[in-house]
Amino acid sequence: MGVKTKTTRETGASQWKAATRLLHFDSGIQDPYRALSVPLYQTATFEQPGATEWGEYDYTRSGNPTRTALERALADLDGAATAHAFASGMAALTALVRLVPDGEEILAGDDLYGGTFRLLGKVTERHNVDVRHVDACDPDRLAASLSPRTRLVLLESPTNPLLKVCDLRQLAERIHEHGAWLAVDNSMMSPYFQRPLDLGADLALQSATKALSGHSDLIGGVVATSDPELSERLAWTQNAEGTALAPFEAWLLLRSLKTLSARLGRQEASTHVVADFLRDAPGVRRLHYPGSPSHPGHELHRTQSDGAGSVLSFETGCPERSARIVEGTRLFRTAVSFGSVMSVISLPCAMSHASIPEGRRQESPLPDDLVRLSVGLEDPDDLVEDLSRALARA
Numbered sequence: 001m002g003v004k005t006k007t008t009r010e011t012g013a014s015q016w017k018a019a020t021r022l023l024h025f026d027s028g029i030q031d032p033y034r035a036l037s038v039p040l041y042q043t044a045t046f047e048q049p050g051a052t053e054w055g056e057y058d059y060t061r062s063g064n065p066t067r068t069a070l071e072r073a074l075a076d077l078d079g080a081a082t083a084h085a086f087a088s089g090m091a092a093l094t095a096l097v098r099l100v101p102d103g104e105e106i107l108a109g110d111d112l113y114g115g116t117f118r119l120l121g122k123v124t125e126r127h128n129v130d131v132r133h134v135d136a137c138d139p140d141r142l143a144a145s146l147s148p149r150t151r152l153v154l155l156e157s158p159t160n161p162l163l164k165v166c167d168l169r170q171l172a173e174r175i176h177e178h179g180a181w182l183a184v185d186n187s188m189m190s191p192y193f194q195r196p197l198d199l200g201a202d203l204a205l206q207s208a209t210k211a212l213s214g215h216s217d218l219i220g221g222v223v224a225t226s227d228p229e230l231s232e233r234l235a236w237t238q239n240a241e242g243t244a245l246a247p248f249e250a251w252l253l254l255r256s257l258k259t260l261s262a263r264l265g266r267q268e269a270s271t272h273v274v275a276d277f278l279r280d281a282p283g284v285r286r287l288h289y290p291g292s293p294s295h296p297g298h299e300l301h302r303t304q305s306d307g308a309g310s311v312l313s314f315e316t317g318c319p320e321r322s323a324r325i326v327e328g329t330r331l332f333r334t335a336v337s338f339g340s341v342m343s344v345i346s347l348p349c350a351m352s353h354a355s356i357p358e359g360r361r362q363e364s365p366l367p368d369d370l371v372r373l374s375v376g377l378e379d380p381d382d383l384v385e386d387l388s389r390a391l392a393r394a
């Protein structure tokens with residue numbers, strides 16, 4: 001067609017840093033008009049060249065150029081061979097569960113997103129897959145818990161909402177010795193700050209609803225991998241179950257990725273300002289932020305990531321006081337989720353983690369006075385003033 005677009009290969013873009021690659025990546029689209037923004041292919045079907053001939057795309061459930069462009073950008077960001085975009089983080093997690101054959105087992109961390117506990121507890125019990133939970137931040141305990149039936153280890157680091165840090169390199173090695181796969185739910189960090197595959201993981205998962213989108217305007221999920229067999233099975237599941245991300249959401253996410261480095265850099269800097277304020281604030285008992293030198297996982301986190309992110313949590317010693325703080329802020333809105341340009345405040349026990357089954361909560365108690373903050377793009381001085389006022393009034 002004679003379309004001349006500079007591809008990543010031609011420009012040598014793979015040597016560039018993530019912030020640059022997010023803007024200059026090979027979308028795979030041959031656009032005759034050479035639009036700078038990736039076109040939105042809002043279509044369900046594609047005309048075939050003939051009755052028994054197929055083009056590159058035929059039906060959006062199986063593939064769509066806008067989604068492909070997004071998946072290329074996401075794979076590049078994660079340092080993966082391929083990425084698969086799903087309709088939600090939970091759909092992405094479900095696709096991971098589907099990788100585990102009947103009769104085998106998932107070993108999962110014990111400080112996980114509430115919806116993950118629900119999925120692993122309720123959905124897998126109807127399939128013939130067992131699930132056990134273990135403290136993944138204790139490598140010896142995790143290694144001792146691996147059994148010959150363990151096929152997949154699923155964990156988060158830093159964990160949510162307690163922000164404990166797991167040694168991903170060491171865990172990957174020990175899990176591989178047992179012939180199992182390591183999957184890291186990396187929603188808290190995003191691949192901009194941490195790339196689990198570089199540390200040895202087989203699968204890196206994201207709720208794209210969080211930092212990747214950053215605008216609280218879409219639900220999406222991603223799984224990245226460099227294992228061709230896992231990739232093929234994920235694509236198969238995505239098509240068979242119809243769980244792929246819709247074209248418009250893929251386009252919105254492509255738009256969000258352009259500002260990822262600007263957003264996350266600024267949000268993280270503001271989180272440090274907020275953490276510095278909270279560390280000495282009256283009535284704040286324990287601060288959990290891996291960016292703080294006093295955090296027990298601080299040094300380890302530094303060796304496996306490029307930043308500490310924009311989420312922190314703290315305890316007050318009194319659940320009622322914590323609830324009053326959550327209700328007392330004006331800029332920090334009371335909402336679940338994190339990673340948005342708008343700051344939010346929540347009580348995980350009552351909100352994002354309320355779906356954790358009662359039995360599990362007794363085994364691994366989440367402090368009921370825990371307050372979680374996600375720091376957005378507001379001026380950090382205003383955020384500190386907002387918190388300061390809410391703490392004083394609570």
Ligand SMILES: *Cc1c(COP(=O)(O)O)cnc(C)c1O
Nearest residue numbers: 088089090113185187207209220
């Ligand atoms: C939000 C979240 C999920 C679920 O993602 P959805 O996009 O809401 O389906 C999974 N894991 C973590 C760590 C999350 O924060």
